[in-house]
Amino acid sequence: MQLVSQELQNNKAYDPVLFLRKEEQIEKYNGQGFETRLGNLEDSVSTLAKLMTYIDAVIFTAGSGGSTGADKTLLIDLDGAVKAMEAAAQNGIKRFILLSAFGAENRESWESIVPYYVAKHYADRALINSNLDYTIVKPNILTDDNGIGKIAIESFEDINIDRITRADVAKIIVTALDTPETIGQSFNVTQGNTEIKEALKQLK
Amino acid sequence: MQLVSQELQNNKAYDPVLFLRKEEQIEKYNGQGFETRLGNLEDSVSTLAKLMTYIDAVIFTAGSGGSTGADKTLLIDLDGAVKAMEAAAQNGIKRFILLSAFGAENRESWESIVPYYVAKHYADRALINSNLDYTIVKPNILTDDNGIGKIAIESFEDINIDRITRADVAKIIVTALDTPETIGQSFNVTQGNTEIKEALKQLK
DSSP states (O other): OHHHHHHHHTOTTOOOEEEESOHHHHHHHHHTTOEEEEOOTTSOHHHHHHTTTTOSEEEEOOOOOTTSOHHHIIIIIIIIHHHHHHHHHHTTOOEEEEEOOTTTTOGGGOOSOHHHHHHHHHHHHHHHTSSSEEEEEEEOEEEOSOOOSEEEETTTOOOOOOEEEHHHHHHHHHHHHTOGGGTTEEEEEEEOSEEHHHHHHTTO | OHHHHHHHHTOTTOOOEEEESOHHHHHHHHHTTOEEEEOOTTSOHHHHHHTTTTOSEEEEOOOOOTTSOHHHIIIIIIIIHHHHHHHHHHTTOOEEEEEOOTTTTOGGGOOSOHHHHHHHHHHHHHHHTSSSEEEEEEEOEEEOSOOOSEEEETTTOOOOOOEEEHHHHHHHHHHHHTOGGGTTEEEEEEEOSEEHHHHHHTTO
8 A cells, every 4th residue: 555655654663665566666666765575465475575574563454356256256355465474473573564445344234245254264264373463454435635634443433434545544544553452453534633642552 | 964864864864854934945844744944044043043943953055155245155155154143153053064165164175166166255254263062074075976975074084085965964963963972073075984973073
């Protein structure tokens, strides 16, 4: 997710390394000053582990996207995510932040694109059952509007908003990195009334 | 799996109840003297649980089949199987036998139909992580030949046979029901040299 990379780059605390699938992405992001590594989530765990050296935390925001079929949903959104978890564990990386989907834990809420939710559901389960220090961020419908910096975590506030901006999701993910209260947490989130850092601290 | 039903019907110890998706299947199997229940693995866990009353053990051999897409693989082979596990657990049913695929535990062995193996892999994981008394049967390439009644369990014998008859797989599943050594076991199996009952007892 491009916005996450930019958030990380704007924060002096981090030296992001981008994991990318295409040569042209490598060129583009290198040109923007990012360190990059070329790989494919369809590769083996051991290959992924070799690409994850000198990394302290993994942020997994990859997705097969709406234009591919359910076969890629299985290979990338589910098995790709879990292979990344296993590769992280092999390398002794503890921290793992996973971008998931609103309501992925609750089958009754899956009204459309059900196969996608199935993949997210089982990737989330695998992370929760792992020994990693996980955070699972499950945003509602994503928009391209400007971020407002205020969110609602579903279990604390019920404000009947079904949207959140991609910019705010990127901020949530990067803020979670230095908010230990988010470790071991999986949460549904929308736009709301609470500052991101404050909302994340309430998770503990 | 039709052959499993016949094996059960031929064995006086069991009163099989078939879970079927289509009205015409219901008529056919009722005509053969089977008790049947009409349901769909895309239904909710609570609906499935209601269809699982007065049942002592679940044998899950359903599959979305080769003619449907990977979306059904996700919905049936993965989530359908796991919903059946959850429905069994809700009803206090402990015994659950799952038909899986040879090598489903080992990504390096998945040479073709990889999305199918991904679904099997995560269904197997869910069962292993459940509290059910599970057996996971992972046969190699299935044939329609006559059963020979002799098998090889991969961890005990390496006989370089990559096939097994559907009839023998049905016998393995039904034999597992009264072979307590199979509880908590997941095994790859091919045609071989050991009587089925004997081979299953070695699992403990």
